Amino acid sequence: MQNRVASNPIVNCRFNEKYILHLLRLKQRESKANLARETGLTAAAVGGIISSLQEKGLVEKVGKVQGDMGQPATLFSLAREGAYGLGVSINRGHIETVLINFVGEVVVTKKHTMILPTPDIALDLIHKDLSSLLESLPSSVMERIAGIGIAQPYNIGSWKQESHTDWHQWDDFDLALELEKLTGLPTVTQNDANAAAIAELIYGVGVKSEDFIYLFFGSPLVQSLGGGLVLDGDCRNGASWNAGDIGLLPVEPGAITTSHSKLGHSTTFLTNRCSLHSLVVYLRSEGATIESQAELSTAMEAMPQAVTAWVEDCVSALEIAVYAFQSIVDVPEFILDCEDDDLALVTRIIERLKQKLEDTPLRGLTMPKIRKGSFGSDASAIGAATLPLDSTYSPKAKFSDAR
Numbered sequence: 001m002q003n004r005v006a007s008n009p010i011v012n013c014r015f016n017e018k019y020i021l022h023l024l025r026l027k028q029r030e031s032k033a034n035l036a037r038e039t040g041l042t043a044a045a046v047g048g049i050i051s052s053l054q055e056k057g058l059v060e061k062v063g064k065v066q067g068d069m070g071q072p073a074t075l076f077s078l079a080r081e082g083a084y085g086l087g088v089s090i091n092r093g094h095i096e097t098v099l100i101n102f103v104g105e106v107v108v109t110k111k112h113t114m115i116l117p118t119p120d121i122a123l124d125l126i127h128k129d130l131s132s133l134l135e136s137l138p139s140s141v142m143e144r145i146a147g148i149g150i151a152q153p154y155n156i157g158s159w160k161q162e163s164h165t166d167w168h169q170w171d172d173f174d175l176a177l178e179l180e181k182l183t184g185l186p187t188v189t190q191n192d193a194n195a196a197a198i199a200e201l202i203y204g205v206g207v208k209s210e211d212f213i214y215l216f217f218g219s220p221l222v223q224s225l226g227g228g229l230v231l232d233g234d235c236r237n238g239a240s241w242n243a244g245d246i247g248l249l250p251v252e253p254g255a256i257t258t259s260h261s262k263l264g265h266s267t268t269f270l271t272n273r274c275s276l277h278s279l280v281v282y283l284r285s286e287g288a289t290i291e292s293q294a295e296l297s298t299a300m301e302a303m304p305q306a307v308t309a310w311v312e313d314c315v316s317a318l319e320i321a322v323y324a325f326q327s328i329v330d331v332p333e334f335i336l337d338c339e340d341d342d343l344a345l346v347t348r349i350i351e352r353l354k355q356k357l358e359d360t361p362l363r364g365l366t367m368p369k370i371r372k373g374s375f376g377s378d379a380s381a382i383g384a385a386t387l388p389l390d391s392t393y394s395p396k397a398k399f400s401d402a403r
Helices: 008-026 032-040 044-055 118-134 155-161 168-172 176-183 192-203 274-285 293-303 304-326 341-359 378-392
Strands: 057-063 073-079 086-089 094-101 107-115 143-152 187-190 214-215 227-232 234-236 335-337 369-371
Touching: 008 032, 008 044, 008 057, 008 073, 008 378, 044 057, 057 118, 057 214, 086 118, 086 176, 086 378, 094 118, 094 168, 094 378, 107 118, 107 227, 107 378, 118 176, 143 176, 143 192, 143 378, 155 168, 176 187, 187 192, 187 378, 192 214, 192 227, 192 234, 192 335, 192 378, 274 293, 274 304, 274 341, 293 304, 304 341, 335 341, 335 378, 341 369
Parallel strands: 086 143, 143 187, 214 335, 335 369
Antiparallel strands: 057 073, 086 094, 094 107, 214 227, 227 234
8 A cells, every 4th residue: 555645635634644644553653754755745744744643642752763864763653542442342152342542452351251142131231341441441541432343243143053042133133333322432343253354454464464364263162263354455345244254165074073064965164174163073072071161171181182183184174275265365374363262272273284285285376374363362352443443543444334
């Protein structure tokens, strides 16, 4: 994104301010001279924009750097306390509320590990968490909250086949609208996997790479394998806002029996071979009793050969997925992230996948780097909190409501 400067003088100042903020997010700290070169604006114009942003409390001086000649150049960065975003993340196994500052740092968070309840119960819980959080903040922070972002899976009602809980009520429930009514703050909604990918784009690996596939291993206790696609610095939503949903990729059944289709089909979904819940299903089929994270850890320690067999099956399916996506979108990086409790297992998957890709003939494809994500369990909540900040301060304003 270079030299994209608005020409309309009425909107020029607003766009160029956002563009400077965008560059400072990417560069983290930069001089006026370098910002002028990046934007194609004059030094005087950049100086005026920086002064305006300083007056608004969005940019601050962070030191000086000595160039090849002349006086040291003053460096500027985003002001940590310049703006804040609230994020709400809901999923099968948790409800989380988080406040982040202008550079993506978590200021405060509150998380409930629980099976997602009915909409009215969830709304009441989230509203209480937001009220408690907001009441604890000084007025100087309250005035700089850009809004609330919500990360939630779509088609929640379809989960009823996987749980004793009936989530059908969520199909017609607009959580964003209800929270906006209760708080008076603007809201924006995004798919939870896409929100996590957006967090990675804005504050994680995306600072250096604008093209990647994002994959999140959800809790082992529920069927969850989410994905997102980032191309040219944009999170691609697709026609139904599920672009990059890698868990639905069809793959052949694996070597372990539980990876086969229950309906006898010749293919299964990637989620049935690679979600951490598929490990739980396999270990249960081998005699383990698993109803909690602690019981899963115990079973894994007692059944190392079964865990190895599952990892090999999982990685074989992921290898197919990497080839499939590379043949279509050709990204330089695959980002894999997970709940914090599952870090050791997912790290093992990442290292084995790297090895498999290195040992496999390229067949004309360039294999991506495989990396661990930046945010772990908080990824979708941080992504949600990023949404109102980006809607307010990005020159692209690319993460608008999906619904």
